[in-house]
Every structure is written in structure tokens, then in C-alpha cells.
Amino acid sequence: MTSSASPRHIIDRKVRPLVETALDDTRVVLIVGPRQAGKTTLARQLSGDDRPYITLDDAGALGAARADPVGFVRGLDRAIIDEVQRVPELMLAIKESVDQNEEPGRFLLTGSANIATVPAIADSLAGRMATISLLPFAQSEIRSTPGRLLDRLFAxxxxxxxxxxxxxxxxIALVLRGGYPEVLRRTTASRRSAWLEDYVAQILDRDVRDIANIDQLDRLPRLLEVLAEHSGQLVNHSSFGAALGLSSVTAQKYVAILERLFLVRTLVPWSSNRLSRLIKTPKLHFLDSGLLATMREDEADVLGEDRTRFGALLESFVVSELLKLASWSERRVSFSHYRTKDQDEVDVVIEDRRGRVIGIEVKASATVRPQDFRGLRQLQEAVGDRFVRGLVLHDHDRVTPFGEKLQAAPLSILWSM
Structure with missing residues (x-):
């Protein structure tokens, strides 16, 4: 199957069963993810006469909701409200409504900013709302493959x-495309880059205003460019800020805004009492490799020759694919990274609720050497029996054993399993 999407073909989203199940037993369901990831398409598939669709991108609906949030919600028995982050005040009105009528499935909300992380909103709907992430297409969705890698490895x-x-x-071509539906409909690299450039400009111009009041909005595009060159590296807010004439505190605030808008993602450092020389700094990634490539002006022919540059892009691609797999996994897992002061590292550490650990290292080369497992072996020793698997994912077509529970494997297992 080709890895591009037809404009008329609706690709099945693997989180849809989770949304439907949540609507059967939870009063409010919130689908969160970046703009143009497919939230509206999924929400419309779940609309009907008993659950009308309302978008706050419509000027009339937006004005009515802002003018009288309580009255706006009071007139709704069940509804889908798209882009709810544009009127955060609606969340308190929804809380009041679902407290009076506790039937499940009353509100299906979508948000292009992670409003569920705002303490006031999270607290107000605690126990009343299920939050489900929807990121751009995973390769397993594009290719109609199972997408059960995490479940199968933990099993x-x-x-x-x-x-x-x-x-x-x-x-390389697959990583450069990323997963935004509109990008996959475009057949040339120049058209894909043009769409992504417009996409970023619109988000930074409009959506930031909905979730934050910042003084130097014009710095955000340049900040995103700086972050693109640091993708796959440790977060350094002082360095980010210095490049733009911002303080470290301001740079940290702005990076957090970009994370809430699902443009970037930071991985927290993995920690253990058994190891004392661990780096305690988060690591930065972009949530879509196509967007990252556009920000860095990466091209296929250059990446084919410069594997180091491709490596940073590939690592963010793998992190994004793993996050997508986790969004519909049967297991609740957390993501972190492992790095010591001696520069030994594991790019992604995945831990389930039982404390069991999978380590994944990403290599852009076709050749894997025993020393590429150094960080994974340290992780394996640190967690003992809780270590499930250590993988070096690389540019190859075969699985190669490197020790007990340690293998080099093709990157394509991210969607072939």
C-alpha cells in the first residue's frame, strides 16, 4: 500500500473505538491534538440528529459562546463542540450542565490546544471528562496495519x-512527509513545504492568542526555527532565549505554549535511585517530522549524504510514531529519555504502570555496532527483571540479536507489528 492518502479516502483512525467507548460511559469526552490532524473529521463521523456539530471557528457560534457561555451550553442536550479552546469559559458551563444531567456522552469536545493541562479546567471536570489524543496520521493508520507494537513488546x-x-x-521520503492529512495529499515537496509554512504561520498568529497573553508574539516564529535546529537535543532555555534576546524564564514560557499547541514535545529525563550520574534535563522533539523538516529546510538528497542531520529528524519521527501507538494502546505508558554525564543514552524509555521498561535507541545508519547498545545495557542493569526489551531501530530490513532481550531492528516495525 502506498504511503500517501487520497483526498477522497477516509483513513480509519485507531482511536475511534476509544472515543466511542468513552461516550458510552463518560459525560464529557475531549479529543485533543494539533490543528489539521483529523479531529474535525473524526468528530463529524460521530455527529447526528441527537448530537449536533458546532464549530467555534464559525464567527457566529464563537460570538454567541463568548457573549453568554452558560446560555450557549444551556440550550444543548448533547453536542459536539469543535475547537473549544477558543472559549475556555465554556468548560465551567459544561461542568454545571453535566452535573445537572449526568447521562454519558453528552459533550464531545475537540481542542487544538491542550486545555486539559490548565489546572482550573482539569480540576473543574475531574471525574467527568475523558481526554483522548489524536495526532497526525501514524504510519500504521496510513498503511492499515495493526499498530500494536507496544502491546506486543510488553507481552x-x-x-x-x-x-x-x-x-x-x-x-527518508517517508520521514520528510510526516503525517498531516493535507500534506499527504500533495504530490511534490515544494507544495508540502508551502502548506506547512502557512500552517505554522496561522497557528502562531491565531491560536496562540486563544491560550496565552504574551507580549512578544513576533518572536515565536523565530523561536520555532531555533527549536528546530535543537530537535533531539537537551532543552536549554537560556540558549533558546539568548538567540532571541529573551530571558530564560520567558523562553521557557514560550516553549511551553508551543508544546500546548502540539508543535513540540519534551521528554522528561528517566530517573533511578540506583544511578547517580544521570542528566536531569528534558529532551526536545517536534511532533511531526514533516513540519520539522520544513522548519530546517531539509531535502532528501542532502539527508541521504548527511546521516547525522537525518538522525535528528529520524529520532523525532520515531518519538512521534511511538506517541501515536501509545494513544490507542491497551496499556498506560509514560515516555522519558536516559542520558548519563558520560554521554551514554537511550533515546526513548517507555515504562508501563507496573514499572516494566522498554528502551529504544534510534540510528540513521544501516550498520549497528555493539557499542550502540551501551546505554541500553546500562538501563537493563539498572531495572533488572523489569527490563522487557532494548531495541536499536535503524535503517535496515532485518532483526539482529545483540544479547538477551537486545536486538537491532528495522524502523518499519513501528507499523509492521
Whole structure:
């Protein structure tokens, strides 16, 4: 199956069953994710005569909601409200409504900013709202493959390469495209980049105003460019701020805003009482590799020759794919990264509620050496029996064992399993 989406073909979203189940037993369901990731398409599929669709991108609906949030909600028995972050005051009105009528499935909300992280909103709807993430297309959604890698690894299965591995130039092309539906509909790199540039400009011009009051809005585009060159590296707010004439505190605030808008994601450092030389700094990634490539002006021919530059792009791609797999996984997992002061590292540490750990290292090269497992071996020793698997994902088509519970595997297992 090709890795591009037809404009008329609706790709099944793997979180849809989770949304439907939540609507059966929870009063409010919130789908959060970046703009143009497919939230509206999914929400409309769940609309009907008994659950009308309302978007706050409509000027009339937006004005009515802002003028009288309580009255706006009072007239609704069940509804889908799209882009609810544009009127945060609606959340308190929704709380009042669902406290009076506790039937499940009353409100399906979507948000292009993670308003569920705002303490006042999270507290007001605690116990009343289920939050489900919807990111741009995962490769397993595009290719209609199971997308059960995390569940299968935690169940103790060995990695399997699959029949249709992707590597070399095809892998570079896939990473450059990313997962935004509108990007996948465009057949040339220039058209994809043009859409992504417009997309970023619109988000930074409009959506930031909905969730934050900042004085130097004009600095955000340049900040995003700076972050793009630091993707896959440790967060350094002082360095980010210095490049723009901002204080470290202000830079930290602005990065947090970009994270709430689902443009970037930071991975917290993994910690253990058994290891004392761990770096305690988060690591920065972009949530879409196509967007990151556009911000960095990366091109396929250059990345084919400069594997170091491709490596940073590839790592963010893998992190994004893993987050997507986790969004519909049967298990609740957390993500972090491992790095010591001696520069030994594991790019992604995935831990389930039982404390069991999977470590994933990403390499852009086709060749994997024993020393590439140094960080994974340290992690394995630190967690002992809780260590489930250590993988080096790389540009290859075969699985190669490197020790007990340690393998090098093709990147394509992210969607082939």
C-alpha cells in the first residue's frame, strides 16, 4: 500500500473505538491534538440528529459562546463542540450542565490546544471528562496495519521485521512527509513545504492568542526555527532565549505554549535511585517530522549524504510514531529519555504502570555496532527483571540479536507489528 492518502479516502483512525467507548460511559469526552490532524473529521463521523456539530471557528457560534457561555451550553442536550479552546469559559458551563444531567456522552469536545493541562479546567471536570489524543496520521493508520507494537513488546514478543520493510531513500521520503492529512495529499515537496509554512504561520498568529497573553508574539516564529535546529537535543532555555534576546524564564514560557499547541514535545529525563550520574534535563522533539523538516529546510538528497542531520529528524519521527501507538494502546505508558554525564543514552524509555521498561535507541545508519547498545545495557542493569526489551531501530530490513532481550531492528516495525 502506498504511503500517501487520497483526498477522497477516509483513513480509519485507531482511536475511534476509544472515543466511542468513552461516550458510552463518560459525560464529557475531549479529543485533543494539533490543528489539521483529523479531529474535525473524526468528530463529524460521530455527529447526528441527537448530537449536533458546532464549530467555534464559525464567527457566529464563537460570538454567541463568548457573549453568554452558560446560555450557549444551556440550550444543548448533547453536542459536539469543535475547537473549544477558543472559549475556555465554556468548560465551567459544561461542568454545571453535566452535573445537572449526568447521562454519558453528552459533550464531545475537540481542542487544538491542550486545555486539559490548565489546572482550573482539569480540576473543574475531574471525574467527568475523558481526554483522548489524536495526532497526525501514524504510519500504521496510513498503511492499515495493526499498530500494536507496544502491546506486543510488553507481552514479551520478539520484534519481527515484517514483509514490507522500508529503508534507504524510501525511509527518508517517508520521514520528510510526516503525517498531516493535507500534506499527504500533495504530490511534490515544494507544495508540502508551502502548506506547512502557512500552517505554522496561522497557528502562531491565531491560536496562540486563544491560550496565552504574551507580549512578544513576533518572536515565536523565530523561536520555532531555533527549536528546530535543537530537535533531539537537551532543552536549554537560556540558549533558546539568548538567540532571541529573551530571558530564560520567558523562553521557557514560550516553549511551553508551543508544546500546548502540539508543535513540540519534551521528554522528561528517566530517573533511578540506583544511578547517580544521570542528566536531569528534558529532551526536545517536534511532533511531526514533516513540519520539522520544513522548519530546517531539509531535502532528501542532502539527508541521504548527511546521516547525522537525518538522525535528528529520524529520532523525532520515531518519538512521534511511538506517541501515536501509545494513544490507542491497551496499556498506560509514560515516555522519558536516559542520558548519563558520560554521554551514554537511550533515546526513548517507555515504562508501563507496573514499572516494566522498554528502551529504544534510534540510528540513521544501516550498520549497528555493539557499542550502540551501551546505554541500553546500562538501563537493563539498572531495572533488572523489569527490563522487557532494548531495541536499536535503524535503517535496515532485518532483526539482529545483540544479547538477551537486545536486538537491532528495522524502523518499519513501528507499523509492521
Amino acid at each position: 514479551g514478543e520478539d520484534p519481527v521485521a515484517g514483509k514490507e520493510t522500508v529503508f534507504g531513500d524510501e525511509l
